[in-house]
Amino acid sequence: MIRRWLSVALIAMSCQAFGLQDTSNLEASSSHYIRDDLFVFMHAGPGRNYRILGSIEAGTPITVLQRNQEQEFTQITDDEGREGWVETKYVSNTMSMAEQLPMISEQLADSQASLQAAQQETTRLRQQLNEARQQVARLTKQTDEQTEEITQLSTKLDRADQDELVRWFTRGGLVAGVGIILGVLLTFIPKKRRRNDQWM
Incomplete structure (x- = not known):
């Protein structure tokens, strides 16, 4: 039970310290909000002894008009157009x-x-x-x-060129051989005598 109360007290103190840190530089503008508490009271003046004009729910956007440094109260205008004073620690620059x-x-x-x-x-x-x-x-x-196909075709082409060269050499040799044989045979054929040779 004591631990629970200590936890609640620590949370409350940290929230209050956060509120004081967050509200140290409040200026007149409309970019302020009521902190995420349940609700806060709006007073007719800068103090709790002034008449309560109503309450403002947490997260309500407000316009800050001025701030009372001594009483720690801030004069605001809420989203309904009401003007009053709330405790500065409940005013925040952060959106709710x-x-x-x-x-x-x-x-x-x-x-x-x-x-x-x-x-x-x-x-x-x-x-x-x-x-x-x-x-x-x-x-x-x-x-x-x-x-691979190109390599095979190149090999076949090389072989075909070689075979063609062999064939040409063979044919050339045959032609040369036939020419030689014909030349030899022609030398053995007897020549006919001319008629003029017989009268003489």
């Missing part, structure tokens, strides 16, 4: 959690949508990458096959 929650929820929804879109884009890019890798593998295989 009640107003921040929809904005945070919207930002969270946007972040989740962006994350989902990024995940879908990542999935699409991975699919494209896999397809590109498969296409590269197919092209590499085709290139290897074409290279």
Whole structure:
């Protein structure tokens, strides 16, 4: 039980210290809010002894008009146009959690949508990458096959050139041989005598 009371006291003191730290530089503007307590009383003057004009719920946006340093009260105008004084420790420069929650929820929804879109884009890019890798593998295989076919054709062409050269040399040799044989045979054929030679 004592620990519970000590915890409550510590929380209250930290809230009060936070309130004093947060309200040290209050200036006249409309960007102020009632801190996230249940509600605060609005007085007719800068003190608790002044008449209570009403209460303001936590998170209500207000306009700060002026501040009483001695009494630690701030003159404000609420969202309903009421003018009065509230304790400075309940005035904050930070937007209330009640107003921040929809904005945070919207930002969270946007972040989740962006994350989902990024995940879908990542999935699409991975699919494209896999397809590109498969296409590269197919092209590499085709290139290897074409290279092997070109090598085989080059080998066949070289052999065909060699065979053609052999054939030409063979034909040339045959022609030369036939020419030699004909030349030799022609030397053995007797020549006919001319008629003029017989009269003499």
